[in-house]
Amino acid sequence: MTPTVRQALAKSGLIPVDAKALLAHVLGSNRAWLAAHEDDTLTPDQANQFEALGRRRRDGEPVAYLTGTREFWSLTLAVTPDVLIPRPETETLVEFALSKLPRDRAVRVLDLGTGSGAIALALAHDRPQASVLASDNSDAALAVARGNARRLDLSNVAFTTADWYAGNPMESWDMIVSNPPYIGAVDPHLQQGDLRFEPVAALSSGVDGLAALRVIVGGARERLVAGGWLVVEHGYGQSDAVQALFRAAGFSDLMSLRDIAGISRVVAGR
Numbered sequence: 001m002t003p004t005v006r007q008a009l010a011k012s013g014l015i016p017v018d019a020k021a022l023l024a025h026v027l028g029s030n031r032a033w034l035a036a037h038e039d040d041t042l043t044p045d046q047a048n049q050f051e052a053l054g055r056r057r058r059d060g061e062p063v064a065y066l067t068g069t070r071e072f073w074s075l076t077l078a079v080t081p082d083v084l085i086p087r088p089e090t091e092t093l094v095e096f097a098l099s100k101l102p103r104d105r106a107v108r109v110l111d112l113g114t115g116s117g118a119i120a121l122a123l124a125h126d127r128p129q130a131s132v133l134a135s136d137n138s139d140a141a142l143a144v145a146r147g148n149a150r151r152l153d154l155s156n157v158a159f160t161t162a163d164w165y166a167g168n169p170m171e172s173w174d175m176i177v178s179n180p181p182y183i184g185a186v187d188p189h190l191q192q193g194d195l196r197f198e199p200v201a202a203l204s205s206g207v208d209g210l211a212a213l214r215v216i217v218g219g220a221r222e223r224l225v226a227g228g229w230l231v232v233e234h235g236y237g238q239s240d241a242v243q244a245l246f247r248a249a250g251f252s253d254l255m256s257l258r259d260i261a262g263i264s265r266v267v268a269g270r
Contacts, residue, residue, distance in 0.1 A: 001041075002041055003042055003047060004040060004042070005034055005038050005039070006038040006039065008047065009023060012050070013058055014054055014058065018063050019054070020034055021063050022050060022053045022054060022057060022063065022066060022067065023050050025066070026049045026050045026053065027042075027046060053066050062085055062194040062197055064085045065197060068080065070086050070116075072090070072091070072122065073091055075122060075148075077116050077117070077121070078144060078147055079116050081197060081198070081199065082141050083116040083140075083141045083145075083199070083202065084179075084198055085194060086118035088259075088260055089233070089259040089260065089265050090119065091260075092258070092259045092260070092265050093119060093177060093231055093233050093257075093265075096257055096266060097119075097175060097229070097231050098127065100175065100268075101123065101130060101174070101175060103127065104129070105129060106129050107127070107129070107130045107131070107174040107175065108130070108131050108133075108171070108173050108174050109123055109131070109133070109177065110132075110133050110168065110175070111123070111134040111177050112164055112165075112168075112176065112178040112180065113137075113164070113178055113180050113202070114136045114142070115144075115145065115179075116145055117134055117144070117145030117148045117149060117157070117159075118179075119134075119177055120133075120134035120157050121134075121145075121152060124149075124156050125154060128156060129156075131156055131157075132158070133159075133160060133168070134157060134158070134159050135159070135160045135167065136159075136162070137161065137163040137164075137167075138199075138202075139161060141202075142160075145159055146159050164215045164219070165215070165223070170223065172225045173223055173228060174225055174229075175229045175230075175231065176223065176228070176229075176230045177230075177232070178231075178233070179232070180213055180216060180232065180233070181203050181204050181205035181209070182205060182210065182234050182238060183205070183209050184204065184207055184209040185205075185207050190203060209235055209238065210238065210242070210245070213232060213238075214245060216230075216232060217230065217232070217251075218245070218249055220249065221249055221250050221251065227270055228270060229268055229270045230251065230268065230270070231266060231268040232266065232267055232268075233265055233266050234264075234265065234266070236264075239256050239267060242267045243256065251270060252270065254267065254268070254269040
């Protein structure tokens with residue numbers, strides 16, 4: 001006899017938030033539906049699918065890759081193992097960027113290393129008059145990002161293949177944003193948790209994790225309009241080093257922003 005919703009969740013061996021996300025995915029429902037239908041019985045196929053996903057999650061695979069989606073800035077994004085999983089911490093960058101982008105006139109934004117398109121799509125969604133160019137050196141990642149833009153029906157964002165600035169048009173931007181790789185190449189965190197399954201190129205950059213940030217900060221000022229903003233995410237304990245890169249590149253009005261956990265996560269300057 002196949003289990004009920006309640007029994008399946010209880011026997012899954014997963015923490016409740018993961019179990020509910022996976023079962024809701026299998027059933028094509030949401031967590032509110034699960035709560036209201038705890039005594040409903042799963043079909044054999046549903047029970048088998050849930051058990052297979054549960055086994056993969058117990059082996060460490062991220063829930064976002066198992067369901068193929070992740071919520072970011074109220075947007076539902078498709079994600080695959082070709083892209084970094086969007087995280088709530090990055091919404092700190094989006095919130096600040098939006099505070100500096102006017103609602104009532106056209107502006108041009110460049111997103112470097114867009115991955116799933118999370119930052120670019122959030123900005124394009126909330127600033128319809130903005131023109132956003134999202135670039136990445138991974139064609140597989142760009143395919144995911146383009147698909148997300150289509151599903152969200154966002155026509156004010158374009159995509160291009162580029163290696164940071166190489167391949168992007170040498171034009172003046174009102175804002176440059178990036179969540180680049182910033183983990184050191186030998187950092188043990190790369191072998192822990194969800195990071196084991198995410199693309200290393202989207203996570204790690206040089207021995208100290210700052211290689212990509214050096215390129216991004218060093219090349220930004222000549223590509224920004226007067227008073228234009230550069231806004232980047234960085235890793236734990238890197239704020240001082242990143243601010244030093246900004247100062248060396250001639251940026252002023254530097255700001256260090258903390259994420260939802262109170263950790264310094266973003267540096268901005270113009």
